[in-house]
Amino acid sequence: GAGVSQSPSNKVTEKGKDVELRCDPISGHTALYWYRQSLGQGLEFLIYFQGNSAPDKSGLPSDRFSAERTGGSVSTLTIQRTQQEDSAVYLCASSLAPRTRTDTQYFGPGTRLTVL
Amino acid sequence: KNEVEQSPQNLTAQEGEFITINCSYSVGISALHWLQQHPGGGIVSLFMLSSGKKKHGRLIATINIQEKHSSLHITASHPRDSAVYICAVKNTNTGNQFYFGTGTSLTVIP
Numbered sequence: 490g491a492g493v494s495q496s497p498s499n500k501v502t503e504k505g506k507d508v509e510l511r512c513d514p515i516s517g518h519t520a521l522y523w524y525r526q527s528l529g530q531g532l533e534f535l536i537y538f539q540g541n542s543a544p545d546k547s548g549l550p551s552d553r554f555s556a557e558r559t560g561g562s563v564s565t566l567t568i569q570r571t572q573q574e575d576s577a578v579y580l581c582a583s584s585l586a587p588r589t590r591t592d593t594q595y596f597g598p599g600t601r602l603t604v605l
Numbered sequence: 606k607n608e609v610e611q612s613p614q615n616l617t618a619q620e621g622e623f624i625t626i627n628c629s630y631s632v633g634i635s636a637l638h639w640l641q642q643h644p645g646g647g648i649v650s651l652f653m654l655s656s657g658k659k660k661h662g663r664l665i666a667t668i669n670i671q672e673k674h675s676s677l678h679i680t681a682s683h684p685r686d687s688a689v690y691i692c693a694v695k696n697t698n699t700g701n702q703f704y705f706g707t708g709t710s711l712t713v714i715p
Contacts, residue, residue: 522703532691532705547702580648594638596648 491515493597495581501603502571510566510600514583522584522594523556523566527577535579538564571604578602608632611692611706618713624679626709628692631673639666639677640691642708648691651677682713 494513502508514521523535534548538558549555553571558564568575578601582594609630618624628637639651652659652666654675659666663682668675679686692706 524703531707532693532703534702534704537702545702582648593650593653595650596640598647 493581493583493595495579495597495600497600498598499601499603501605503605504573505570507567507569508571508602510568510579510602512564512566512581512583512597514562514564514581515595516562518583518585518595519561520584520594521558521564522582523564524580524582525577526580526599527574530577532580535566568602571602573604576602576604607706608696608704609692609694609706611690611709613709614707615710616712618682618711620683620713620715622682622713624682624686624711624713626677626690626692626711628675628677628706629673630675630692630694630704632694632704633697634673634694635697636695637668637675638693638695638703639675640693642689642691644688651690679711682711684713684715687712 493515496511500508519540521538525533525535536549536556537545540561553569556564556566566579578599580599581597584594612627637654640648641651642648651664654666654668656670663680665678677690689708689710691708693703695703
């Protein structure tokens with residue numbers, strides 16, 4: 490079946506603009522993660538959604554970042570008033586947890602965000 | 606201080622060599638993941654471990670909970686194994702947050 494998809498694949502924006510990044514998880518996956526990978530840096534956890542529970546927002550770097558997940562499926566990560574340090578690849582992953590004991594995450598291809 | 610440390614940072618091997626990548630962590634974990642990131646950025650989950658050892662094809666992953674250490678081994682390495690290998694742990698104390706190592710960049714030369 491289809492894997493995790495993300496759109497757009499690339500986004501170039503000007504400093505101060507808002508951007509929205511979209512993630513379509515694998516159908517039936519209740520868990521959804523957003524990560525960020527800055528150039529030369531490791532992956533950084535941003536936010537976690539599990540079913541209808543309140544999201545775990547502990548990784549969001551500032552209040553300019555927000556995310557929502559509608560209907561337990563598609564998720565949108567919004568960055569307001571973008572800054573140059575927001576430039577990174579934003580990755581989405583989904584998993585079947587917690588119905589199964591495995592927590593294997595399936596990653597999307599990422600959105601490369603460049604803030605000029 | 607990083608919660609997850611990997612070594613080596615970079616590794617070059619000849620085709621056919623046995624490869625070991627190490628991961629040490631400093632927090633209590635519920636699970637440890639090994640991920641593979643190819644040039645171009647796609648990430649694939651290789652293993653999820655909470656104890657013992659797992660094998661998939663030429664890849665073997667082990668974990669020692671007492672020593673807070675995991676290793677990823679690649680037998681009979683091949684140029685297509687060239688990628689960045691990332692260790693990630695799920696911290697038992699911080700719920701859903703994963704901590705990631707900075708990755709080991711592997712290049713296998715024909």
